[in-house]
Amino acid sequence: MEPELDPELHTVPPDRGAMLDQPKWRQDFPIDTPQDSYVARREFTKFLGLTSLAFVVGQFWIALQNLWRRARGKLPIASIAKLDELPVGSVKVFHYPTPLDSAILIRLDADNLLAFSNQCTHLQCPVLPDLEKGRLHCPCHRGYFDARSGRPLAGPPRRPLPQITLKIDGSSIYATGIMLGET
């Protein structure tokens, strides 16, 4: 586009000479709005290329994370509670597999002991037990999960809470692994 030929462009350089005789920076930093907001084909192509490259890198990042998780092998077995400290309807917060991953152990009735990660699958807010209604409640955006399966019931979360597999040996409760729920 020739700047002089465009009727929408008014800029006259201070020396009142022709725009083509001006230094390059004057064309790079135009004063007229149409020229300033003009996106050249090359800039647009560059934007498209870089954006799709970012998406590709993101996909590889997700794939690598899956590989790392598998390569880490089996999770440790950890003692998390005693059976007699958990009456029916009570809840205990514990950390598994690392001290940074908080989880909740709930006893729905005499035979049903369940443990879930307590990080909401929407934005990682801690979920609160609401066992009278048989559900777990995330107060951040009013998300609800089923207390028996960890499936999302309402609100923004779409993925179930990761369930922690348990083993009861005598009076002790052990965490043995994490079961990622199906979407």
Add this chain to the structure above:
Amino acid sequence: MPVEKYFFIDPNRCIGCRSCVEACSECDTHKGHSMIHLEYVDRAVSPQTLPVVCMHCDSPTCAEVCPADAIKRTADGVVQTARKPRCIACNNCVLACPFGVPKMNSNFELMMKCDMCYDRTAVNKNPMCATVCPSRALHFGTWDEMEELRPRSLPQNRFRFGMQEIHTKVYMMTPRDLPVEYLDVAAELSESSGADASVSENKIIGDDPMLDGLFRLEGA
């Protein structure tokens, strides 16, 4: 297609009523701030005032000196207030403008200036100041209208500040019987410092002390 309208300033007709100053702040694009300056020409000797609006230069010095590339002119030739995301409140434009138009709003950290009431003129309404001016010192209208209203005046839009020549979108009314190539605003200064006669021969100022003071003020 409406006939193109121009902004005419006739400082001789200004009565200093400040209506334009008040009306200016009513314009929506100014966010309640008045962007017009009502200057005294030489307050010690005269009550004469002079409204100063942005002249909307074809080579806007404010935009030329902006280090942040924030001052832009729209396709209709109106130089706009600095763009908020870009303006760094450096005051370069305030110091550079030969007409003294841009003002820094330090609360907003934004240079705000007269944009000819862009929300109004873009829909073919008159700027607020020209709407309220009772003596028509500020007039927004067609060329023919102005020729008929002011047969003794000639609209002039070429200015010279020392070596810098500026053509503006806004016109200043000058005496028709003293036509000049351009308004030499700094002539008074060069003359007093003993400069060459070629600059001063373009002066329109004869022995009129009021006009004399007016251009001394603009050149100052």
